[in-house]
Amino acid sequence: LQCSWNRLHCIIIYLDMTKGITTIHHKFLGISIHFHHHHLISLSKHQHQRPSPSSPTTMAAYASIEQSALLSLVQHSEGKAWSANLKGWSPNSGIPTCDWEGVTCRINMDDTSSTAGQPPNAVVAELALPSLELSGTIPTELGMLSELEHLILKNNMMRGSIPQEIANLKKLVTLDLTECFLTGTLPQRFESSQLTTLLLANNAISGRFFETDDSPHLSS
16 A cells, blocks of 8 residues: 555555456546556546545545645745745644644634544635745646635746636635736636635736626626
């Protein structure tokens, strides 16, 4: 068994010595590969479910996914420079993710673990890193922060476009990417019905603005 949620993969190898069959199960991708005496005999894909923060058995795994998503912002040598000046922001810091500078967590009110005798689960609700000389692209991995409500990265040297994964966050309330040197086009649909603040001034975003048919809750 090899399993590491920091690396977003989990591989389970089953050996049937009586039949000479080996099964490799990749948990994150949801793929099973079957070999018979080292020859590929079948490959199957099953439904993949990302660990839910409301499940007491997956709290640690979900917290690790959140940490990996946050660390995707630390890119190249520039990322190591700014992250070294902030509390936390390293998998080896020994500081809980919720205590990292710029990260705010809340108790997940949908968490059923407390009814099972487990402590309630804290999830990342806000990521605010304005004016910290962040450099790089907005990583798609931030879309794994499924409970994120506020994302504030304004006045940083970001580049590229706004990933659709950010627009897919269903609980997003605030998205502030003011003066981030962004380009590309704006996602044409934002999934969150709670999104009330969308700040994109001083960027080079082109193309049409989303239409009310795509995001009716954002109509003015």
